[in-house]
Amino acid sequence: MKLIIRLYVNEHVNLNCKVIAAEKTQHGWQVSIKKKNWSNGHYFHPEQQIEEEEFTREYSHLIVCSGLHNVPYIPKVDLENFNGTLIHSNDYRDAERFKNQDVVVVGSGESASDIALQISKTAKSCTIAQRSAPGTLFPRFIQGSTADTRDDRLTYNLPRIWRSFILRGHRRYYQIQKENKAVFHWAARSNFENNRCAFNTNACKSFGIPESIVHYKAKLKPEIAYTAKDDVFFKDGSQVKSDAIIFCTGYKLKFSFFSDQLSDQLIPINNLWKNCIHPDLDSLFLVGFSRPQQINLVTIAEMQARMVALVISQKKTLPSKETLLNEINKDQSWMRKFYGNRYEKNPALVDFLYYMDSMAEFIGCQVPLKKAFIKDFALWRKLVFSSLNGAQYRLVGPGSNWHESAQVIKGIPTFLNRKNALLRWSVLSVLTMISSFLGLFNKDYRSVKKQAGMDSLGRA
Numbered sequence: 001m002k003l004i005i006r007l008y009v010n011e012h013v014n015l016n017c018k019v020i021a022a023e024k025t026q027h028g029w030q031v032s033i034k035k036k037n038w039s040n041g042h043y044f045h046p047e048q049q050i051e052e053e054e055f056t057r058e059y060s061h062l063i064v065c066s067g068l069h070n071v072p073y074i075p076k077v078d079l080e081n082f083n084g085t086l087i088h089s090n091d092y093r094d095a096e097r098f099k100n101q102d103v104v105v106v107g108s109g110e111s112a113s114d115i116a117l118q119i120s121k122t123a124k125s126c127t128i129a130q131r132s133a134p135g136t137l138f139p140r141f142i143q144g145s146t147a148d149t150r151d152d153r154l155t156y157n158l159p160r161i162w163r164s165f166i167l168r169g170h171r172r173y174y175q176i177q178k179e180n181k182a183v184f185h186w187a188a189r190s191n192f193e194n195n196r197c198a199f200n201t202n203a204c205k206s207f208g209i210p211e212s213i214v215h216y217k218a219k220l221k222p223e224i225a226y227t228a229k230d231d232v233f234f235k236d237g238s239q240v241k242s243d244a245i246i247f248c249t250g251y252k253l254k255f256s257f258f259s260d261q262l263s264d265q266l267i268p269i270n271n272l273w274k275n276c277i278h279p280d281l282d283s284l285f286l287v288g289f290s291r292p293q294q295i296n297l298v299t300i301a302e303m304q305a306r307m308v309a310l311v312i313s314q315k316k317t318l319p320s321k322e323t324l325l326n327e328i329n330k331d332q333s334w335m336r337k338f339y340g341n342r343y344e345k346n347p348a349l350v351d352f353l354y355y356m357d358s359m360a361e362f363i364g365c366q367v368p369l370k371k372a373f374i375k376d377f378a379l380w381r382k383l384v385f386s387s388l389n390g391a392q393y394r395l396v397g398p399g400s401n402w403h404e405s406a407q408v409i410k411g412i413p414t415f416l417n418r419k420n421a422l423l424r425w426s427v428l429s430v431l432t433m434i435s436s437f438l439g440l441f442n443k444d445y446r447s448v449k450k451q452a453g454m455d456s457l458g459r460a
């Protein structure tokens, strides 16, 4: 590793650099950089002192990968009179500090799930204050498999017309689980009553909240109305004593190195083509600013990076400004139609399979299902029934390697419980066949325009 870094990375990459400012010039970007021992030495030279310097360089293109989680966000609540500890999840390290205390955890996302579960095990009391119900509750493990083995193309490719069917099927599936029954039942009810499924909401990939409630006596409350010295009052008029409030309320996106004017052009991020490119700024690329409703962000970021590399190296040309604007508009209407309020609150949200497939179409690396079916049936089986991953988009097109990608894809585990998996795949296959018979898979149907024309039940 050290040798690779010495030979290849150091020559092309400047480590320990922070971008202080970046400004658009006539020919590209002027970037001000501060080099310093930011992380007290990176892993390669922990003992080495980096010579501190500030410099400015010109670049033809700028790729921003500074992440979605920049400024810890705390909602506007009257906290002035509160005597206890107030922290954001960003500053949370472990539950030890809150042992035997009365703690309020605010939020319903991934951080709230993890923190509420830890806190509820050791604190005197744990109260979870939620403005809205969690996203689709999705366990990390199910029947001996990691839950993401269920994230297959067969499911995500289904036309959204089957949304309420998926919602009911998901509830039934949780209800018949024999292990950790009470938690699965809680999650089934929460998902169903709050209309949460993979076709309309981002997932909460943990059972932390149901487990803390069912097993560790955490209490659920609506959002905080106001606080007094040692008390927290909730919007339903109830109150609890509290030594600490932990805000797991997410982050605000901020580009500290851009001018306010440029930031305003880029935020909300869904004003960009594929959350990557502003139609007026073809030398600026944003990678990693798309949060999928399920699966993961990293696979999307890889796809975005491939697109950026092809555009910068002029192997692909971006569509005209008019087409970019048109596609932005279509993507927004599609997300608004199906993800509604969740999308308004989180404009980085994208629908994983549709996003990936549309990007693959631009790159020219669409998953070759027909070819795989004829050439290698075992591979086709994995492409359809196994969890979605980046290797599927490396079978053909630029940067592809059929043999190696096929090996990776075939090595990905499928759901372990055969009986259960077969039942699920049979039902989904029947729905797929019906959809196919009804002509719901033609290109036009999959286009945003057609789907955006559906009503809230997913009917055309």
Ligand SMILES: Cc1cc2nc3c(=O)[nH]c(=O)nc-3n(C[C@H](O)[C@H](O)[C@H](O)COP(=O)(O)OP(=O)(O)OC[C@H]3O[C@@H](n4cnc5c(N)ncnc54)[C@H](O)[C@@H]3O)c2cc1C
Residues within 6 Å of the ligand: 017, 018, 019, 020, 065, 066, 067, 068, 069, 110, 111, 205, 257, 287, 288, 289, 295, 296, 297, 298, 301
């Ligand atoms: C609690 C939590 C749970 C999550 N769980 C999942 C999950 O299960 N699956 C998933 O896919 N994603 C998850 N995410 C999202 C996760 O953050 C991303 O998937 C992943 O970290 C994104 O990688 P990134 O490189 O785009 O951004 P980051 O990991 O945020 O990296 C951004 C980098 O940019 C650097 N940077 C910022 N500003 C500057 C500057 N001015 N100059 C130089 N460098 C700068 C930062 O130091 C940082 O190293 C989770 C996030 C949180 C907070």
